[in-house]
Amino acid sequence: MFAGAVGGLIGNPSDIVNIRMQNDKTLPKEQQRNYKHAIDGLIKITKDEGVSALLKGLGPNLVRGVLMTASQVVSYDLFKSFLVKNFEFDPTTKTTHFTSSLFAGLVATTVCSPADVLKTRIMSSSGSKQSAVGILMNAVKTEGVGFMFRGWTPAFIRLGPHTILTFIALEQLRKYRIGM
Structure with a gap:
């Protein structure tokens, strides 16, 4: 969860752009x-709106990072255990x-969607001083x-393969005891 929050913090300016x-x-x-490009966006935001604008939407972005990491890791382990215990899957196979x-990608996409939509609305706005809670209440x-x-399907199309590759790679690292 800490890693997800740190990722959200570090990636916030580029996420805004x-x-x-x-x-x-x-x-x-x-x-x-x-x-013109990402660097131009960072420069223009800083010049036109101030350095603090690079932190716009940070709260929902941190929440999203925490939710993403926690929901992926926990649900992966739960689904793997469920499949092994109830359907006699072999815990060592790529299947x-x-x-x-x-399944972990499906859970993570669903859990993170509200924070994703909220942070996108906050980051895409310019000059709005409405709070995240205010934006949420108004939208509801x-x-x-x-x-x-909104945007769940494209989010899953991006996150699903990412989650699959992440955990298949993790299992290979476990198998060969690399970094363990």
């Missing part, structure tokens, strides 16, 4: 930021590792609870 660059073409011409990590009121799972 990434989100803004992805959303730029959806904005009216006069509101588009037109960052077991693949299946467990696929105007869009319903389902707004928290």
Whole structure:
């Protein structure tokens, strides 16, 4: 969980630039930021909004990092144990590792989706001083609870393979006792 929080902290500025660059073409011409590349985005944000703007959305990003790490690791171990005990999967095969990590990716995507949507809304805004709780309450009121799972499928398409590769690699490290 600590590693997830540290990752969220370190990656926050680049996450802001990434989100803004992805959303730029959806904005009216006069509101588009037109960052040339990530470094240009970091420079423009710092110059136009101040260094503190690079920490925008940090709270939800830290929560997301903690939730991501915890939900992946815990659910992977639970699914692996469940498959071994109830379906007689061999705990050493890649089939077991693949299946467990696929389910862990589903859990992690679902658990992290609300924090992901919230941090994206905060980071893509400029100049808004509304709190994360305020944004959350307004979105639930105007869009319903389902707004928290907007973009779930693309998030899983990205996170699913990442989770699978991570845990298959981890199991190989375990197998050969590398770093253990």
